[in-house]
Amino acid sequence: MFRPRHRAVTRAASAATLPPIHSDPDLLQSFLSDAAHVPGGTAEGIVFPRDVTEVAAIVQVSKRILPVGAQSSLTGGATPRGDVVLSTRALSDIAEPAGDTVRVGAGVPLSDLQRFLATRSLYYPPVPTFDGAFVGGTLATNAAGAATFKYGVTRDWVVGLTVVLADGSILEISRDEVRASADGIIEIDTNGRGLIQFNIPTYQVPALPKVSGGYFTEPHLDLVDLFVGSEGTLGVIAGATLRVKRRPLRCVALMVCRAEAQAIAVTARLRAEAAAARDALDVAAIEYMDARALALVDDSAFARAGIHRLVDGTTMLLVQIETEGNLDAPLARLQDLLQIIGISDDPVVALPGDERRQHGCSNCAKRCRQR
Helix, strand or coil, rough: CCCCCCEEECCCCCCCCCEEEEHHHHHHHHCCCCCCCCCCCEEEEEECCCHCCCCCHHHHHHHEEEEECCCCCCCCCCCEEEEEEECCCCCCCCCCCEECCEEEEEECCCHHHHHHCCCEEEEEECCCCCCCCCCHHHHCCCCCCHHHHHCHHHHHHHHEEEEEECCCCCEEEEECCCECCCCCCEECCCCCCEEEEECCCCCCCCCCCCCCCCCCCCCCCCCCHHHHCCCCCCEEEEEEEEEECCCCCCCCCEEEEHHHHHHHHHHHHHHHHHHHCCCCCCEEEEECCCCHHHHHHCCCHHHHHHCCCCCCCCCEEEEEEEEECCCCHHHHHHHCCCCCCCHCCCCCCEECCCCCHHHHHHHHHHHHCCC
C-alpha cells in the first residue's frame, strides 16, 4: 500500500500489565527536584516501566506525565508539578552493536554505554559534561559537551527512535524514512486519534553548532530531528539507535596560560588547525577554565592533575587530542603552536592508557564547571 514519504505510521502496544504507580513519600521525595534544585516539586506518583509497552500503558491512563532520566537538568525542566513521574531507569537494555550503530534504552546512563562500547573498541562521541545523564534525557535535550568542537551535538548521531505518543501509540522511525513534504507537512497515522497532520515550524534556526531554542526545523525536516531536542513535549522517548565510531587513541593536555588573551590565542590557533583538517593535530575538545573558577577549586584537584596551585590571573585549557597512530607528531605540533604564542610552560600531558592522570585533569575541569 502506497504511503507518502511525509507520513509515519504508529503501532499499538501489545497487551501489557500496567506497571505499579508508587506513592511512598520517601521514594517520591527523591524525584521532586532536579539538579537545578527548583523548590516546590510535587508528584502524584512514580512509575518505572520496563519496556515500551509498559510506557504506552502508563501514558494511556495518566492525565499528566513527566518523563525523567537522571534529573541532571539545570533548568528545572525535570522538576514535577503534580505529574506522574515516569522514570526511564528500567529501560536499560543495550544491544550488541551492528556495524557502526548500537540500540539502547532511554534509561542507559552514558557512562554505562561508554564502558560497554569500550570493551568492543567503540565510542559514542557527543557526551555532555555529566556522563551520568541518561541517553533518553540527552536525546530530549539534544545535549552537547566539550567534544561538540569536533563531533557535533547529539542530533547528529541519532539513527532511529522509539517514541510513545500522547495516545499510547508507538512510533518507530529511522532517519531519512519520514520527511516533511515540500509545503512543510508531516502526517502521523495514530491508533487512538487516526491521521493527524501538522505543519513544521517556519522560523529559521541559526547556523550554530548547538541550538536549544524551540523545536528544530529546516526544509524537508526529518521526523527524527523534530523529536530530538523537543524536551519530551511531543512524546516519551523509550529507545534509540545511535551511531558509534571506532575508539581513537586520545591524550589530554592541560596547559597554563598566564593571561586570558593567551588562552584565546591558543584556542583560535587550535580552531584553525581543525578547520584546515590537518592530520598532525586532531583536536576533539577544548575546555576553558578562567581564574575565578580556578580560585575556587580545592588543592586536591590540582594535586590529582599533577600541577601546583596557580597564581592569580592564570587561565587553563584542557585539550583532547586524538590520533589513529602515535602521538609524536600531534604533540610536537602542539608544542610548536604554544611557542609561537609565547607559552613557556610545558603542558601536563596524559597519554593514552594513563587513565589516572586523564581523570585527574578532567576532574580539575569538572570542578571548575561545578563552580
